[in-house]
Amino acid sequence: MNFQFSIPSLPKTPQYSPNQLIQLAINLPDITISIPSVDKVLEVIEQGKADEVSKLDWVYCIHAKPQWDQQNIDRSCKTSAAIWKVAISNFWLQHQLLWRLALYYGDRQEQVLAQSLVESFDVFANSDLISQLLPVKIIKALRTTQAGRELAKIACEKRVNRTGLLNNIRDYLPVWIPLFTDFIEEITPYFTTISFPNHQQVKWLLICLDEMSNSQQIKAVNYLLTNVSNDIATNHSLLVDWLRNNYINGENWYKLSDPARQKLRDWIGGINYGDFQKLVNLILNRLDLQNFESNRLCSRRDFWANYSNRFERLRILLPKTSQIAIGYQIQGDVDLLEDDGSDPTEVCIFDFxxxxxxxxxxxxxxxxxxxPKNSRNEQxxxxxxxxxxxxIRCLGGDKHDHVYLWQVQEFSPTWLKNHGILPNPNTQPSRNPTAYQLQERQHKLERWKIEIERIEREARAYV
Structure with a gap:
């Protein structure tokens, strides 16, 4: 079988005349193509016409400046200083230079900026118009040997955590560089260098701690507790309360080192003992007490000072008369004591x-x-x-008197020790009483036992 194919006809190629294109080219204006160069930019700067330098020329100048410096070593620093002077009033150029300088210091990208521009940064940074700008302060921090510590200092001055600081600079500097991530670990070490931190600085520390991951926070709290002065606990209950809420119970407590746990116990105890001490002093100053009552309160205040590290919690109960006299001078867990006909007394409950x-x-x-600390008694x-x-008396419990010599080593301290309640380290024991003193105590103790039995009977009848 034979097949025949027909060859399709193709359209003829049009014959265009170039005359119109030639005429169009003749009518175009003369165009001079300007090739960027460092010399051109520097020449314009010397003429005082830096405003005429295009962004493209600036980009090329910054990029080519390292090679240009090698060929013009004697002029490298002077010309870089001139560029920084222009940047003082040129926001766009500021951004280009500071961004690259941050990469140079923070991400070890030494090729991003000529060394002469790096070395002449102070010409720009020391200008009165520039020195207080946040990006400039941060660049100064990045070039120090303790960049993380300096960044923490800046964050503290601005009262912002790491996220807040980065939000303030992300339009000006590359916030992904490692130093901006790592300086969170320098927050607590920086804080411990502040001799007398104020309330705002403590609040700043807490917002930084709240921002950290669990592992970062554990490390920071360990450092804080083992390196900061005890005075901070006395002056800043806000910090102690935060630590108590986040670390005294739960698994975080067991992640702290032994020295850190002991310091936290000391801090919390110190705060609670301080409330107890303040209550005693207010009662002494505001209530009309007989001498023996005042002496009794002073001896209690001084005695429990030896156990201040053990105060985990404190609850204060006041009769109506004391509450009126003291007013709202006491903060913390303070409640009104119900009147049941007992002799007026303030009551403190310590959690040891x-x-x-x-x-x-x-x-x-x-x-x-x-x-004993159990759920029923706690409730x-x-x-x-x-x-x-x-x-309270109807709950029973083990009891101890406050009659003559009650606070000497053989009596109340030994009674507490037998229950595992020990005084603060380095507490000096009281001197041994004489035989006559012991005899006097025994006489008064017998009368106290009779009195306390009568009071307990009254309590049981009331309840």
Whole structure:
């Protein structure tokens, strides 16, 4: 079988005349193509016409300046200084130079900027119009040997955490460079260098700690607790409260080092003892007490100072008369003591870890009671909104007197020690009493036992 194919016809190629194109080219204006060069830019700057330098020329100049410097070593620094002077009033040029300078210092990209521009930065940075700008301060920090510490200082001055600082500079500097990420670990070391931190600096520390990952925060808190002065706990209960809420209970507590845990116990105890001490002093100053009552309160205040490190929590209960006299001078967990006919007395409840200690300040009995720390006792002693003297005494517990010589080593301290409650380290024991003093104490103790039994019967009848 034979097949025949027909060849398709193709359109003829049009014959265009170039005359119109030639005429168009003749009518075009003369155009001079300007090739960027460092010399051209420097020449314009010397003529005082830096405003006429295009952005393209600036980009090329910054890019080519390292090679130009090699060929013009004697002029490299002077010309770079001139460029920085222009940048003082040229925001766009500022941005280009500072961005590259941050990369040079922060990301070790030494090829991004001529060495002469790096070395002449102070011509720009020391200008009165420029020196206080945040990006400039940060560049100065990046070029120090302790860049992270200096960045932390800047964040503290601005009262912002790491995220807040980066949000302030992300339009001006490359915020992804490692130093901007890593300086969060320098927050606590910087804070501990502040001799007398104020309230705002403590608040800044806390917003930084809240921003950290769990591992970063554990490391920071360990450093804080083992390196900062105890005075900060006395003056800044806000910090101690934050540490108590985040570390005294739960798994974070066990992630702290032993020295850090001990320091936190000391801090919390110091704050709580301070509230107790303040209460005693207010009672002494505001209430009309007899001498023996004042002496009794002073001895209690001084005695419990030896156990200040053990105060984990404190609850204060005041009779109506004391609450009126003291007013709102006491902060913390303070409640009104229900009137049940008992002698007027203030009551303090101490949480000592495994034990609750209840201290009756005044009146007949005026004892210390010790209760094991369990859910029932905790609910009653720290949970109930209303308590009375008789209700507390009806709970029972182990009790100790406050009669003559109660605070010497053989009596109350030994009683506490037998329950695992030890005084602060380096506490000096009291001197041994004489035989006559012991006999006098025994006589008064017998009368106290009779009195406390009568009071407890009254309490049981009331409840």
């Amino acid at each position: 870890g495994e034990w609750f200690v209840v201290e009756f300040f005044r009146g007949r009995g005026s004892e210390t009671r010790l209760f 009653i002693l720290f949970g109930k909104s209303t308590l009375s003297v008789k209700r």
